[in-house]
Amino acid sequence: MRATRTSELERVVRDHQAAVGNYLRRRLYPLTDGDLDDLVAETFTVVWRRFDAMPPDAQLPWIIGVARNVLHNAQRSRRRRSAYEGAVTPRGDASSTEDVVVADARVRHGLESLGDDEREMLLLHVWDGLSVADVASVLHVTPDAAAVRLSRARHRFRAFYDEWDES
Amino acid sequence: MRDAFEALAAQDPAAVAYQHPDPAALVARIGADHRRVALPGRFRLAIAAAAGVSGLVTVGLVAALSVNPALPMLAFAPTPAPVFAATKSAQSPTTAGVAMSVRPVAGHFGPGDSLASAYQLMVPAAGLDATMGLGAALGVVGTIGGYNGTTFSETGASGSRITYETTTGIGRWRYSAGSTTGLSPARFAAAIARQRWGYTVGLDTRTGSSPVLVDGSATTLRVSLTVHDGRVVAASGPAFVVAAMVNYRLRSPNDALATTYTERPTVATSVALAWSPYALTDGFVWLLPTFVFRGHSGARAWTGLSLAVRTATLTGTAG
Incomplete structure (x- = not known):
């Protein structure tokens, strides 16, 4: 029985570690790449602890939801320290969502037009490749609500992207 | 002109798919962490x-x-004696502490008792040599591969594996026993002590982690062990030398x-x-x-x- 569960854990890690690692890497800021492996491990530790609660037909969005909570907790802890320790924060240390997106000011302008929830929905859909139903599962909203809000986010992002003045 | 969503997709920070450096060690760690709450780094x-x-x-x-x-x-306060003192070995008696590599810097000292030292850390030079040295000490001798500019790996018999990363300013090593039985904790501790890194560590015989000591002082850097049936089957820890010391x-x-x-x-x-x-x-x-x-x-x-x-x-x- 135990061996079965362990092999099931190995399968879950094998199948989903890349998606979890990518999800976390896209949103690491203000953490660094050096924290990434630990965040992945922490995510799957929580998954393992709550293994029986994982829906068999929607494992990835459920695991992404766990990763999201793990990341938020770590970011909160980091930010509590950063106010004083800003002077010793590594400079140019690691890629972050902000650092990378700012490379294209037009994309950044579009993202800045969105609220936090809308931006998260759009990025889950475009960057993480989740379906509307999976986005709804991650954010604990109904699929209908997710569809409406995602449509609104896409519309607003495109509008602000298109209005960007290259000059 | 590029579509807005093509442009957004092109800005994906994870364009290169994530791959954990050692999935076997990851699974072992998850199992070992089952009963305790882990937090990142x-x-x-x-x-x-x-x-x-x-x-x-x-x-x-x-x-x-x-x-x-x-x-x-x-x-x-005096430091409690570790279960295994990974401070000296017969092969390299000069690796205890960091005395050999500390370079005191003049001009930062002042009067008073409330002074504490700071230590500049550097990744040990020659990652390939470091990987092979650690591999030899841990019985992982085989194919060197996976070098991508910052990470070396060596895979030995039965899937035992060493990786050595230099991406974060402090090197990081990982060991996985693969399908071998692993090492006794005593042999593992002795192998770590031979690496001429700038720290010492007292290791336990159970799954867990231990702080590394620099110049006798406890740090928040740790060496983690996964022990199964009395054998070390996975481990990780920092790799650095001390380049300089300043008192603040x-x-x-x-x-x-x-x-x-x-x-x-x-x-x-x-x-x-x-x-x-x-x-x-x-x-x-x-x-x-x-x-x-x-x-x-x-x-x-x-x-x-x-x-x-x-x-x-x-x-x-x-x-």
């Missing part, structure tokens, strides 16, 4: 440091400091607490000293003295970490 280290790291220095009750900012003098005057713990945790509904009841790695703005990594506070926030236990020196006094480089 630096955060876990902070809590663990406050939970009883050997060599910590207790300096008094912060509650008392809040009404009396005069600090008691720091007094170093400690600031008041009360001041540190007040400036770091401005929103705290928190009561700190004790403070200890540990050393944590920071990358300064010039890119160099230093182990800096850090206050580890313990207390409570409402009914919940609370642990906080704050630099024990004023950032304005940090020189960035040691010259």
